[in-house]
Amino acid sequence: MIKVLPIFSSVESQVDFSKYELQFKALADQKRLQIMYELTQKGSVCVCDLVDIVNMPQSKLSYHLKILLDANLITKETKGTWSYYELNHEEVNRLLSPELCCIFRKSENQSSGCCS
Amino acid sequence: MIKVLPIFSSVESQVDFSKYELQFKALADQKRLQIMYELTQKGSVCVCDLVDIVNMPQSKLSYHLKILLDANLITKETKGTWSYYELNHEEVNRLLSPELCCIFRKSENQSSGCCS
DNA sequence: GGATTAAATCAAATTATTTTGATTTAATTA
DNA sequence: TAATTAAATCAAAATAATTTGATTTAATCC
Known part of the structure; x- marks a missing residue:
């Protein structure tokens, strides 16, 4: 039995970038960066409050959340009819530089590690 | 003279995210991440070679470059009719975590700082 | 100068993302 | 149970990003 290997016309990328594409897409929007920023400042926020904080219609906010x-940059906890969203610091730290993480960190916590 | 201050319906974001939006948009594409990866591996590459490396029509590559x-993630140097592109390591380091920067660093240089 | 090559630009077509307002789902309250 | 509220979903419209192939710009070579 002869195995026919696929022939590539050029060097193929060894790294799968699809996950990063998804995450950078999520970050690639000022409105969503602002949502992340507000979650940083306020900790855990329910959608009904966030609507006023970021001044967005509910369905639009829902879309961005x-x-x-989906990009795993925030987490959600449902309590009754309310949904509380929080920043996923672990994932944000995994992705962004200390300098940038800093933006998504409350001032009282900025002494730990980064934000020199 | 009475100064009328603008009234905001909610807390406004103190941070200008427009620069980050531009940079994350640039990163939010597998083809462009692959281009960055190849520039990492090869150092300085001219468009005519890159066309074969990433297997893209010239005008398309030009668009992504x-x-x-524009996001300052790569730099360009023109020599005659050739254009050589290189990764802007400084800016990539400023933006991404050590873990991610690692992807955009040649293996022989991975001992310095990150890539544990 | 004329031909050749590299790379940028352009306009049209295609595809993807975002916005909008209405509707649905589901939990809570009276 | 009916009314209310929170949040997700949906479909259509509006915007934005990408692809394509042709054209342009500009440097080099004969």
Whole structure:
């Protein structure tokens, strides 16, 4: 039995960038960065409050929250009819430089590690 | 004279995210991440070679290179009719975590700082 | 100068993302 | 149970990003 190997016309990338594409897409929007920033400042926020904080119609906010959630940049906890969203610091730290993480860190916690 | 201050319906974001939006948009594409990866591996590459490396039509590659260049993620040097592109390591380091920067660093240089 | 090559630009077509307002789902309250 | 509230979903419209192939710009070579 002869195995026919696929022939590539050029060097193929060894790294799978699809996960990063998804995450950078989520970050690639000022509105979503602001949502992340507000979650940083306020900790855990429910959608009904976030609507006023970021001044967005509910369905629009829901759309953007979903994109951030799918990218694992925020987490969600449901309590009754309320949904509380929080920043996923672990994932943000995994992705962004200390300098940038800093933006998504409350001032009282900025002494730990980064934000020199 | 009475000064009328603008009234905001909610807390406004103190941070200007427009620069980050531009940079994350540039990163938010597998093709562009691959271009960055190849520039990492090969150092300085001219467009005519890169066309074969990433297997893209010239005008398409030119479009994506411009997006990366505008985001300051790569640099360009023109020699005669050739254009040589290089990764802007400084800016990539400023933006991404050590873990991610690692992807955009040649293996022989991975001992310095990150890539544990 | 004329031909050749590299790379940028352009306009049109295609594809993807975002916005909008209405509707649905589901939990809570009276 | 009916009314209310929170949040997700949906479909259509509006915007934005990408692809394509042709054209342009500009440097080099004969």
